[in-house]
Amino acid sequence: MNVHDSEKMSGALKSEGYIETDDPKGADIIIFNTCSIREKAEQKFFSKLGRLKSLKKRKPSLKIAVAGCIAQQEREKIFQRTPYIDCVIGPQNLHLLAGLTRIQGHAVACDENPSLAEADFDIDRKDRIKAWVTIMYGCDNYCSYCIVPYTRGREKSRPSEKIISEIEGLAREGFKEITLLGQNVNSYRSDIDFTGLLQRINNISGIERIRFVTSHPKDISVDLIFAMRNLHKVCQHIHLPLQSGSSRILHLMNRKYSYEDYLRKIEILRNVMPDISITSDIIAGFPQETDKDHSLTIRGLKEIAFDGIFAFNYSPRVGTRAAELSGHVEDDVKSERLYEILDVQNAITDMKNKALVDTIQEVLLEPSGIKGNSKLTGRTRSNKIVNMPVYVQPGSSDLVRVRIVKAHRHSLDGIIQK
Ligand code: 5AD
Ligand code: SF4
Numbered sequence: 469m470n471v472h473d474s475e476k477m478s479g480a481l482k483s484e485g486y487i488e489t490d491d492p493k494g495a496d497i498i499i500f501n502t503c504s505i506r507e508k509a510e511q512k513f514f515s516k517l518g519r520l521k522s523l524k525k526r527k528p529s530l531k532i533a534v535a536g537c538i539a540q541q542e543r544e545k546i547f548q549r550t551p552y553i554d555c556v557i558g559p560q561n562l563h564l565l566a567g568l569t570r571i572q573g574h575a576v577a578c579d580e581n582p583s584l585a586e587a588d589f590d591i592d593r594k595d596r597i598k599a600w601v602t603i604m605y606g607c608d609n610y611c612s613y614c615i616v617p618y619t620r621g622r623e624k625s626r627p628s629e630k631i632i633s634e635i636e637g638l639a640r641e642g643f644k645e646i647t648l649l650g651q652n653v654n655s656y657r658s659d660i661d662f663t664g665l666l667q668r669i670n671n672i673s674g675i676e677r678i679r680f681v682t683s684h685p686k687d688i689s690v691d692l693i694f695a696m697r698n699l700h701k702v703c704q705h706i707h708l709p710l711q712s713g714s715s716r717i718l719h720l721m722n723r724k725y726s727y728e729d730y731l732r733k734i735e736i737l738r739n740v741m742p743d744i745s746i747t748s749d750i751i752a753g754f755p756q757e758t759d760k761d762h763s764l765t766i767r768g769l770k771e772i773a774f775d776g777i778f779a780f781n782y783s784p785r786v787g788t789r790a791a792e793l794s795g796h797v798e799d800d801v802k803s804e805r806l807y808e809i810l811d812v813q814n815a816i817t818d819m820k821n822k823a824l825v826d827t828i829q830e831v832l833l834e835p836s837g838i839k840g841n842s843k844l845t846g847r848t849r850s851n852k853i854v855n856m857p858v859y860v861q862p863g864s865s866d867l868v869r870v871r872i873v874k875a876h877r878h879s880l881d882g883i884i885q886k
Pocket of ligand 1: 505506613614615709711749750751780781782783784785
């Protein structure tokens with residue numbers, strides 16, 4: 469989502485005549501697009517920002533803007549700590565960026581924006597084949613650990629006709645893969661629901677693959693599961709964050725499902741689509757998590773056997789309910805649990821990838837792969853990375869059939885089939 473927000477900010481400035489540079493010393497404006505989901509991301513930003521202080525001293529006309537979730541949280545407070553910042557712009561106000569950079573002195577745009585879903589953006593897309601498309605903004609779920617509802621605001625769905633016409637435009641430009649973006653895409657609602665939206669997009673000619681992130685386990689319906697199977701452009705991959713294998717912890721997290729509820733959804737998904745790839749997010753060391761709770765997460769990982777996970781140490785976020793809970797887990801205990809989670813999952817990921825050896829997969833080549841001047845690389849429909857030797861030229865299509873010949877933990881090796 470942040471990467472796509474950057475494409476929107478870049479588009480806004482390019483339409484004002486700005487050009488992009490890799491050299492901070494030559495820049496008139498430097499924008500930090502920040503993330504505050506965990507403390508580490510925040511620390512990274514403040515240390516990078518500190519390095520620009522001297523640059524600003526030497527070139528006072530340089531504008532430094534802070535965008536994203538740290539901007540939204542800190543608002544004008546950020547000027548006290550780092551007065552050399554010029555603009556602070558929250559994720560709901562990206563359309564104001566160009567105007568903001570023209571203001572002399574400190575400028576702030578962090579108000580809740582009720583008409584965000586109606587906004588149109590000039591998007592400076594960095595990829596020519598795959599495109600992100602926002603279908604909804606914000607989140608109303610208030611998982612107790614999560615800062616997103618406070619920074620990205622209330623859930624708002626974009627009108628379906630705006631989404632459809634954006635994707636039709638992308639198809640005309642030659643894009644092949646669309647990833648629909650929202651914090652909780654399954655609760656998309658406009659004149660149609662999420663399943664209806666997938667059906668409409670499936671009919672757009674030129675688009676070959678449809679993906680979506682992120683799904684909330686409580687909202688994934690049987691309807692959607694059958695649509696994933698029946699709509700041939702929808703990739704059979706779902707990112708479905710579990711967060712914990714302990715129903716007690718899930719309750720404290722305000723996730724609104726038990727481990728058993730989650731498991732039932734997985735069973736339906738796999739009954740309907742035996743080859744579906746399922747990935748997840750896990751949090752280690754949520755407040756009050758005991759060794760028993762942790763062992764339930766380990767049991768869950770083994771029982772479910774995800775294709776891959778992202779796992780994180782719990783990071784307290786000021787203003788969230790979990791931060792106020794008693795019984796915070798020591799950092800070294802969190803890390804120990806995280807290592808065990810990753811260890812268990814690594815073995816499962818290896819096994820899942822090995823099972824793909826000798827299968828034929830459809831791979832969408834990355835643009836660098838199509839040129840064939842370095843290695844060929846692309847992704848399967850299940851979103852796994854495949855590397856292919858350069859001596860096999862793929863021809864004119866960017867969709868190729870590939871025999872998997874070797875499995876690694878984070879990628880597969882393959883040979884393009886004639
Ligand atoms: N601490 C650790 N992980 C978090 N996530 C969200 N908030 C926190 C937090 N405070 C994780 C969740 C979510 C993913 C995007 O980030 O697992 O699914
Ligand atoms: Fe955060 Fe929960 Fe919303 Fe995801 S669903 S963005 S974890 S509050």
